[in-house]
Amino acid sequence: MHLNLKPRRRRPKLSSSRLGASISLLVFTIGLPILSVLGIEFLERGNFHDTMQWITGNQPLFLLNVGLTFSLLAFLYAIVGSLAIAGSLSTLILGLMAIISYMKVKMIGEPFFPWDILLNKESMDIASLVTGKAALIRIIAVAVAIIAVLLLRWVIPKVRVPMIARVGVGLFAVYALYAFGIKTPLAGKILDHAGVNEIVWDQQENYVNNGLALAFTLNVKNSIVKKPDTYSEQSIAAAAASIQEANTQGADVKSAKLAKGKQPNVxxxxxxxxxxxxxxxxxxxxxxxxxxxxxxxxxxxxxxxxxxxxxxxxxxxxxxxxxxxxxxxxxxxxxxxxxxxxxxxxxxxxxxxxxxxxxxxxxxxxxxxxxxxxxxxxxxxxxxxxxxxxxxxxxxxxxxxxxxxxxxxxxxxxxxxxxxxxxxxxxxxxxxxxxxxxxxxxxxxxxxxxxxxxxxxxxxxxxxxxxxxxxxxxxxxxxxxxxxxxxxxxxxxxxxxxxxxxxxxxxxxxxxxxxxxxxxxxxxxxxxxxxxxxxxxxxxxxxxxxxxxxxxxxxxxxxxxxxxxxxxxxxxxxxxxxxxxxxxxxxxxxxxxxxxxxxxxxxxxxxxxxxxxxxxxxxxxxxxxxxxxxxxxxxxxxxxAEFGDAQAASAKSEADGNDEKPASAQ
The missing domain is CATH 3.40.720.10 (Alkaline Phosphatase, subunit A)
Incomplete structure (x- = not known):
């Protein structure tokens, strides 16, 4: 009888523990994307009033941004197997996106695009050109958020998820990100239903209206140039023939040899x-x-x-x-x-x-x-x-x-x-x-x-x-x-x-x-x-x-x-x-x-x-x-070459000058 009572005494505790763990995980996986979107929009817009006004006035767009952020979190979790680490990584990625976008808008009036990731190092070095309290506060805020999420590793209950389930979660997340990035027919219907208006000719307004995560994702398809259905060697040969015919008709055109036989500066x-x-x-x-x-x-x-x-x-x-x-x-x-x-x-x-x-x-x-x-x-x-x-x-x-x-x-x-x-x-x-x-x-x-x-x-x-x-x-x-x-x-x-x-x-x-x-x-x-x-x-x-x-x-x-x-x-x-x-x-x-x-x-x-x-x-x-x-x-x-030589000469002159200075002056 005593042996039979032990499981009965443990079951309520086990059930309660699982329930608590499930609630904690649910709060984390839903709450973090919501807070992330709130945070990056605050960083982007600069004040809490405008952020809340956008959220309350554009709830479908807000939820789409949350969904994309959740997909990023799920994808990272499938890779690392830890919600806290995945959460800190997603916070890092989204925070960097928000900071870079803020700095780019300050510099050149354009937000952060997917193709910016492929830029050369010197072209991405925006941080050194934007200084001031606002930029520093944003950097500190993102750093604090990353540390706070990472510390949750010791708070969130540890749950072992089978590898096959993690792979499934990862595949789902990848498909969701892909669908909205490429704008598949299903994603297109969802975007239309949510009232998404993609303003490609004014990307700053596009990001303000749709939110950073959604606007950035929608721009992924803009990195891809599709081959025209009409493109072929035969079509180009026909174009070449047309060009040659036009040039033949204008064969009387002469080179611009003007006053004193000189070509003009243009x-x-x-x-x-x-x-x-x-x-x-x-x-x-x-x-x-x-x-x-x-x-x-x-x-x-x-x-x-x-x-x-x-x-x-x-x-x-x-x-x-x-x-x-x-x-x-x-x-x-x-x-x-x-x-x-x-x-x-x-x-x-x-x-x-x-x-x-x-x-x-x-x-x-x-x-x-x-x-x-x-x-x-x-x-x-x-x-x-x-x-x-x-x-x-x-x-x-x-x-x-x-x-x-x-x-x-x-x-x-x-x-x-x-x-x-x-x-x-x-x-x-x-x-x-x-x-x-x-x-x-x-x-x-x-x-x-x-x-x-x-x-x-x-x-x-x-x-x-x-x-x-x-x-x-x-x-x-x-x-x-x-x-x-x-x-x-x-x-x-x-x-x-x-x-x-x-x-x-x-x-x-x-x-x-x-x-x-x-x-x-x-x-x-x-x-x-x-x-x-x-x-x-x-x-x-x-x-x-x-x-x-x-x-x-x-x-x-x-x-x-x-x-x-x-x-x-x-x-x-x-x-x-x-x-x-x-x-x-x-x-x-x-x-x-x-x-x-x-x-x-x-x-x-x-x-x-x-x-x-x-x-x-x-x-x-x-x-x-x-x-x-x-x-x-x-x-x-x-x-x-002319400016390269000048730079080299300048560097040599500076080096020679430094050699003649006392060490304290260098």
Missing amino acids: IFIMSEAFWDPTLLTNVSFSADPLPTIHRLQKESSSGYLLSPQFGGGTSNVEFEVLTGNSMSFLPGGSIPYQQYVSKPMPSLASYFADQGYKSMGIHSYEGWFWDRNTVYKELGFESFKSSEHFVNPETKGYFISDAEVARNVIDEVDKTDNPMFIYTVTMQNHGPYDDPRYGENQFKATGNLSAQAKSILETYTQGAHDADQSLQMLIDHFKDSDEPTMIVFYGDHLPMLGLDYQVYKEAGFISTSDANKWSLDEIKKMHSIPLVTWSNFDMPKQDIPLLSDSFLGAHVLDMLHLEKPANFALDAELAQQVPGLLNNLIVDPNGQLHKAAPETAASLITEYRNVQYDLMFGKQYLADYVDHDYLTKGTQADYN
Whole structure:
């Protein structure tokens, strides 16, 4: 009888113990993902009120973020077999994502993308460039959270789960992460039911609306470029034949040998966030902030470019102009400089190098930015002068001034014997503009604007005026030069004038802050950038109503009467039928706006897409049929040698100087 009583006395204790363990595990596996999402959104948004407002107002999105975080936890548990260790690892991963995203937004207005993981070390070294209390608090908070979760290892009941069950949990977690990352049909239905709105053209807003975990996961599919169904050697052969026929018809085109038999310098100036603020409706200014631009619009070839970007993504505009390729055929939110340009790629830089030019890139910011140090080499530049190579540069506001950039362009042209192709990118007027960083702004805005919107607009306008004056500085120098020179000046995208398009909305330039509800005309306005040209030799004036950035290179070659290489010849042919090409807007030659390509241009657009895929990802069939040397050209062997030698000399000089100092001084 006594033996029979022992199990009866133990069963309640065993049952209670198992119940307690089950409750503890349930609380941990559900509670930790909830707290993780709460924590990373707090780190991302900066205050508890906005975080709770997002959670309470977007419960389906919050639950999706929790589900993805749970899947990460489950996957890690399947690997390590310890909930506490898996929890600390997931906290570490999510915390790092939140911190990096916070720092990236502070630096360049873009959140953390999946493809950022593949960047070179120098391109990921954002932490050293962002200092301050806010960043330090976030780092400490994540570290404390990791330690706290790890300490739960001695609190959470130890439960042995059979290996087969762990494998099942891991497989389920992997499938869940895969399904949302690739957006399978089932995942797509869930996302639609939850009301997910993926804003690929404004990734900062995409992350704010959908949450970090969900937005990051949805961007995974944007790392994958699918081969077009129409791509084959036969389709590329047909494209090559079309290109050759177009070149034959334009065989009378001659090389640009101008005054005194010299080839002209060709200087592209892509001015950071340059736009014409006088285009705002219901707003006026105390004086004209862009006198040079407005004069050139009357006197020289000018018009508007259709940018694939708004508020950020400068390198994507560079990519379109330099390569003639279109962002319309790449995944939304992708960054070609960081993802796809890892081998030599034909561009304007390599083309002009073949014509005897010195091709140089100039940018008044660090060379790692957007991975330009390596990308410019792959695009065929001979050298790249980034801010590290500016000597005692003048700054204005936060960055090197536009006037300093103009002086560097002049210096490089004047000291170089060969004609130059220069692609210049400025930085002075980079956002944000909520801090009146230029002091007392010269141009006062009048209109139905809030005090905050008025301050933002006036700060931006002062910077735009400085850009205008830097262009005038270049004109003043080259108008008296005996070297024929052409300048092509434009912006990369419209500026981000406050959150939720604040200035544009208050000024009545757009009807709503919801970009998904914009009309085609509003989409066009929010992507149209002023383009002006100038030359110190005679060129017929042309009016350019609207032209995609990807077609600008071909247009400039035509203006210079230079024979176009294969890909730019195809650009010119397509631009005649579809001058404006975005993934959500098509502009025909009559200026009519369409959501999709007209039937008359569909086959040529398909040809354009096939050629782009062939050059970037495919078998490079095109080089077998036309322009083989240009299309297969490698990088320049002495890329950046002039600045490498200067760096070596500087390092040697510094070392010699240190040798002469007493040890205490070193």
